[in-house]
Amino acid sequence: MAPSVIESMQAFWSTHFMLPSQSHVHASAVSEAIETARENVSMLLGCDPFEVVFTSGGTEANNLGVLGAAMICHAGSDPRDHAPGFPCSSHVPPPHALVSEVEDESVIAAAKHLQLLGWRVDWVPCDSQGVVSVEAFASRFEPTTRLACLQLANPVVGTIQPIRELADRSHSRGIRIHCDATAAVGRVPVDVRELRVDTLSVSAHRFYGPKGSGALFVRRGLDMNPISFGESREMGLRAGSENVPGIVGLGAAAAMTARCxxxxxxxxxxxxxxxxxxxxxxxxxxxxxxxxxxxxxxxxxxxxxxxxxxxxxxxxxxxxxxxxxxxxxxxxxxxxxxxxxxxxxxxxxxxxxxxxxxxxxxxxxxxxxxxxxxxxxxxxx
Amino acid sequence: MAPSVIESMQAFWSTHFMLPSQSHVHASAVSEAIETARENVSMLLGCDPFEVVFTSGGTEANNLGVLGAAMICHAGSDPRDHAPGFPCSSHVPPPHALVSEVEDESVIAAAKHLQLLGWRVDWVPCDSQGVVSVEAFASRFEPTTRLACLQLANPVVGTIQPIRELADRSHSRGIRIHCDATAAVGRVPVDVRELRVDTLSVSAHRFYGPKGSGALFVRRGLDMNPISFGESREMGLRAGSENVPGIVGLGAAAAMTARCxxxxxxxxxxxxxxxxxxxxxxxxxxxxxxxxxxxxxxxxxxxxxxxxxxxxxxxxxxxxxxxxxxxxxxxxxxxxxxxxxxxxxxxxxxxxxxxxxxxxxxxxxxxxxxxxxxxxxxxxx
Missing domain, CATH: 3.90.1150.10 (Aspartate Aminotransferase, domain 1)
Structure with missing residues (x-):
C-alpha cells in the first residue's frame, strides 16, 4: 500500500468510527469522506460518482457485474419463474452469455453460476497472443445473447483486449459488456466512456489501496439486481455497513493513480x-x-x-x-x-x-x- | 476500534502486504497470521478453527448462513432444477424456512431471496418483551422445514432469545439453526456448542474490530453452498483475496473479547x-x-x-x-x-x-x- 493511502485511512479507524447513517455530529464527516472517495474513483474511471458502487473487493465486483445482469422475473405465476435470471416461461429459449475463456476465476465461476440459474454460457477462445478477438465473440452472437464478459487486460500474459470494439459490436444488439479491469487499473489509463462498457470492476489492492475494498462501475440506467441482501446501500446494489476505512483508502489510491x-x-x-x-x-x-x-x-x-x-x-x-x-x-x-x-x-x-x-x-x-x-x-x- | 486492534493490523498494511497464496518468504507469515486469527475467533466462540469462515462483515455472514442452506440440486434434468435451493421436481412440496420477524434486515432480506429461489418462508412473531418463543417456532414446524433463523439477542430492545431450546427442538427434526450473534458478541459470552447452533454470524466492528470484517461459524460436516464465486478460499465457502488486515484485526478483537x-x-x-x-x-x-x-x-x-x-x-x-x-x-x-x-x-x-x-x-x-x-x-x- 502507498504510505499516503495508509495515512488517509488512520482517522477512520478511531476518531471517525461512526457509520454514515448514524445520528451524530461526526457522522456527516464520514458521509463526506465516502462521497469524496466516490468522486475520486469516478474521476479515475471517467464516470459520474453515482455510477460507482463500493464492494468488498474485485471478486465481489466481478460477481456483481456478471450476476447483476440476471434480472429477477416477476411475470410468471410459477414460483420457479421468480428465480433471479431464470428464464420466465414466456422467455424461451433462456438468456445467453458469452465469456472469454481467459477471464479471472471470479468471472468464470460467476458465469457458471449463471448456468445454474438457467442461462446458457458459451466460452470464447483467445489466439496465441492471448487476444480474444471481436470476431470470436461476434461469431457466437445469438438473438438471446444478453451479456459479454471480457477483461481489459489479462493478468497472466498482459494482453490488452479489444473492449471498445466489442462494445461497439455488442450494444447495437442489446448485449451488455462486463469488463474486469482489476489487472489494468494503475498500469494503463482506464476511461469507461471511451471503452463504452456497462460494468467495470476494480480492486483497490491492485493499485496500492487496501485489501478488502473494490468497486464496480455501473452505467447510469443499467438494469441490475443486487447479490447481497440487507439494508440497502450503494444505490440499492449492496447491503451491509460501509467499510469506511476501506472506501477512504480506495479513494486515496484512486486519486493518486489518476495523477500518476x-x-x-x-x-x-x-x-x-x-x-x-x-x-x-x-x-x-x-x-x-x-x-x-x-x-x-x-x-x-x-x-x-x-x-x-x-x-x-x-x-x-x-x-x-x-x-x-x-x-x-x-x-x-x-x-x-x-x-x-x-x-x-x-x-x-x-x-x-x-x-x-x-x-x-x-x-x-x-x-x-x-x-x-x-x-x-x-x-x- | 480498540487501539490494540489498530496496532495489530499495522504491519499488514505495509511490510506483510503479501497474499497467503503467494510464493515468497514473507507469505508464510501472512498465512500464519490468518490462522492465528482463526484460532482466536474459534476460542471466542468455542469451536474448532476450521469451523470459522472469514467474510466481509456481518451482512455477508448472515447472507451465507441463510442462503448457504439452499443446496444446489443436481438430480433433475430440467435446467431449472439446478437453481440453488430450488426444489427438484422430485422434491415437492418445496423446502420451508422459519425466520423470526425481529431478525436483522440481512437475515430477513436473505430469507426473502430464499422465497425467490422457490422456498416457502414463514415469519415467526415475538411477544411484548421481544422474545420469540420456542413454541412460536415449534407450532410452525412442517415436515419440509429445513431452516430456522433466530438471533442470539435483539439489537433494538436487547432481548436474549431461547436459542439452545430452539436448537434442541429443531435438530431432532432435521432443521438447521442459523443464529445472528452480531449484537451479542462482546456483550455476553457466546459458545456455539452450548447453543447447539449450526451457523452463527459475528461482525468485527461490533466488538472493537475493523469495519468490513466478519465471520461465520459453520458446524463441522454441515452441507453448505457458497454465495460468492471465484478461486475457492475459506474451506470452499468464500471466493476472493483475503482481507488480511481485516482478518488480523478481527482476530485481535476476538482475543481481547474472550479475555474481557x-x-x-x-x-x-x-x-x-x-x-x-x-x-x-x-x-x-x-x-x-x-x-x-x-x-x-x-x-x-x-x-x-x-x-x-x-x-x-x-x-x-x-x-x-x-x-x-x-x-x-x-x-x-x-x-x-x-x-x-x-x-x-x-x-x-x-x-x-x-x-x-x-x-x-x-x-x-x-x-x-x-x-x-x-x-x-x-x-x-
Whole structure:
C-alpha cells in the first residue's frame, strides 16, 4: 500500500468510527469522506460518482457485474419463474452469455453460476497472443445473447483486449459488456466512456489501496439486481455497513493513480524491458516473451524459460514471481497458458513477472541475477 | 476500534502486504497470521478453527448462513432444477424456512431471496418483551422445514432469545439453526456448542474490530453452498483475496473479547442501570424500559419517553442515540417496535441507548442531563 493511502485511512479507524447513517455530529464527516472517495474513483474511471458502487473487493465486483445482469422475473405465476435470471416461461429459449475463456476465476465461476440459474454460457477462445478477438465473440452472437464478459487486460500474459470494439459490436444488439479491469487499473489509463462498457470492476489492492475494498462501475440506467441482501446501500446494489476505512483508502489510491498513471506507465514499461533484456543477455536468449506481438500491460511479462519454473521459485525466494501450481483443477496461469496453446511442459517452464511503482532498476538487475543463478543451479543439479 | 486492534493490523498494511497464496518468504507469515486469527475467533466462540469462515462483515455472514442452506440440486434434468435451493421436481412440496420477524434486515432480506429461489418462508412473531418463543417456532414446524433463523439477542430492545431450546427442538427434526450473534458478541459470552447452533454470524466492528470484517461459524460436516464465486478460499465457502488486515484485526478483537467479556458484561450492566435510574430520577418516572422483564443484553436499553425521539436526537447531538427514522419502508427500530406491539406514537417516542467498554459513569451522567434538557426544551417549545 502507498504510505499516503495508509495515512488517509488512520482517522477512520478511531476518531471517525461512526457509520454514515448514524445520528451524530461526526457522522456527516464520514458521509463526506465516502462521497469524496466516490468522486475520486469516478474521476479515475471517467464516470459520474453515482455510477460507482463500493464492494468488498474485485471478486465481489466481478460477481456483481456478471450476476447483476440476471434480472429477477416477476411475470410468471410459477414460483420457479421468480428465480433471479431464470428464464420466465414466456422467455424461451433462456438468456445467453458469452465469456472469454481467459477471464479471472471470479468471472468464470460467476458465469457458471449463471448456468445454474438457467442461462446458457458459451466460452470464447483467445489466439496465441492471448487476444480474444471481436470476431470470436461476434461469431457466437445469438438473438438471446444478453451479456459479454471480457477483461481489459489479462493478468497472466498482459494482453490488452479489444473492449471498445466489442462494445461497439455488442450494444447495437442489446448485449451488455462486463469488463474486469482489476489487472489494468494503475498500469494503463482506464476511461469507461471511451471503452463504452456497462460494468467495470476494480480492486483497490491492485493499485496500492487496501485489501478488502473494490468497486464496480455501473452505467447510469443499467438494469441490475443486487447479490447481497440487507439494508440497502450503494444505490440499492449492496447491503451491509460501509467499510469506511476501506472506501477512504480506495479513494486515496484512486486519486493518486489518476495523477500518476501516465508517468507510471512509462516507468513500468522501461523496467519490464530492462528485465527482458537482462534475462536475454544472461540466459543467452533461451527465453520467450509471451504475447510479445500485441499491446500488453506495461508491468506484466510472462516468460518461458528452459528451466522448470517451480525450481526457480524455490531457489530465488527473495523475488515474488508467479508460476503454475496446479494442473487439476488448473490454476489461473495454467488455464491462460493452455488457452494460448502452450503444452504442459511449456506451462511448467513459464514465470510471470510483474513490477510496481516502487520497483527500482537495481531490483530488476538483482532479479535477473537471481533468476539466472537459479537457472544455472537447476541445470547443474 | 480498540487501539490494540489498530496496532495489530499495522504491519499488514505495509511490510506483510503479501497474499497467503503467494510464493515468497514473507507469505508464510501472512498465512500464519490468518490462522492465528482463526484460532482466536474459534476460542471466542468455542469451536474448532476450521469451523470459522472469514467474510466481509456481518451482512455477508448472515447472507451465507441463510442462503448457504439452499443446496444446489443436481438430480433433475430440467435446467431449472439446478437453481440453488430450488426444489427438484422430485422434491415437492418445496423446502420451508422459519425466520423470526425481529431478525436483522440481512437475515430477513436473505430469507426473502430464499422465497425467490422457490422456498416457502414463514415469519415467526415475538411477544411484548421481544422474545420469540420456542413454541412460536415449534407450532410452525412442517415436515419440509429445513431452516430456522433466530438471533442470539435483539439489537433494538436487547432481548436474549431461547436459542439452545430452539436448537434442541429443531435438530431432532432435521432443521438447521442459523443464529445472528452480531449484537451479542462482546456483550455476553457466546459458545456455539452450548447453543447447539449450526451457523452463527459475528461482525468485527461490533466488538472493537475493523469495519468490513466478519465471520461465520459453520458446524463441522454441515452441507453448505457458497454465495460468492471465484478461486475457492475459506474451506470452499468464500471466493476472493483475503482481507488480511481485516482478518488480523478481527482476530485481535476476538482475543481481547474472550479475555474481557465477563468483566465487561458486569460493567456494561452497571452503566445501563445507572442510565435508567438517572433518567427515571430526572424525568420523574415518565419513561418505560422496553423488554424490562426478560434477560437482556447488558449494553442495550430501549426507552420510551414522553417526548418525540427525533427532537431529542436533534437537540442532544453530542450523544449517539438511535430512533426510528422511516415508517415506510420501516427501519429496523420501527420494525422491531411494531413487532412487540408498540403504536406509531410510542415508536416515535422511543430511543435506543447503547454503552461500550470505554463509556464512563461521567458520560452516562452527562447523557442523562442532555436527554433531560432536550425533553424539557421540547416541552417548552
Amino acid at each position: 498513471v501516465d508517468e507510471a506507465q512509462a516507468t513500468l514499461q522501461e523496467l519490464c524491458e530492462r528485465l527482458v533484456e537482462g534475462l536475454r543477455a544472461t540466459l543467452d536468449s533461451r527465453i520467450e516473451v509471451l504475447a510479445e506481438h500485441v499491446a500488453r500491460l506495461p508491468n506484466t511479462v510472462a516468460i518461458e524459460l528452459a528451466t522448470e519454473a517451480k525450481r526457480i521459485q524455490r531457489t530465488a525466494r527473495q523475488i515474488v514471481v508467479a508460476a503454475a501450481q496446479s494442473k487439476s483443477p488448473p490454476d489461473e496461469i495454467t488455464r491462460v497458458l493452455r488457452a494460448i496453446g502452450k503444452s504442459e511442459q511449456q506451462i511448467g517452464c513459464t514465470l510471470r513477472f510483474s513490477v510496481g511503482w516502487t520497483t527500482s532498476r537495481e531490483q530488476i538487475d538483482r532479479a535477473v541475477d537471481l533468476v539466472a543463478d537459479a537457472c544455472e543451479y537447476a541445470s547443474r543439479a | 467479556v465477563d468483566e465487561a458484561q458486569a460493567t456494561l450492566q452497571e452503566l445501563c442501570e445507572r442510565l435508567v435510574e438517572g433518567l427515571r430520577a430526572t424525568l420523574d418516572s415518565r419513561i418505560e424500559v422496553l423488554a424490562e422483564h426478560v434477560a437482556r443484553l447488558p449494553n442495550t436499553v430501549a426507552i420510551e419517553l414522553a417526548t418525540e425521539a427525533k427532537r431529542i436526537q436533534r437537540t442532544a447531538r453530542q450523544i449517539v442515540v438511535a430512533a426510528a427514522q422511516s415508517k415506510s419502508p420501516p427501519d429496523e427500530i420501527t420494525r422491531v417496535l411494531r413487532a412487540i406491539g408498540k403504536s406509531e406514537q410510542q415508536i416515535g417516542c422511543t430511543l435506543r441507548f447503547s454503552v461500550g467498554w470505554t463509556t464512563s459513569r461521567e458520560q452516562i451522567d452527562r447523557a442523562v442531563d442532555l436527554v433531560a434538557d432536550a425533553c424539557e426544551y421540547a416541552s417548552r417549545a
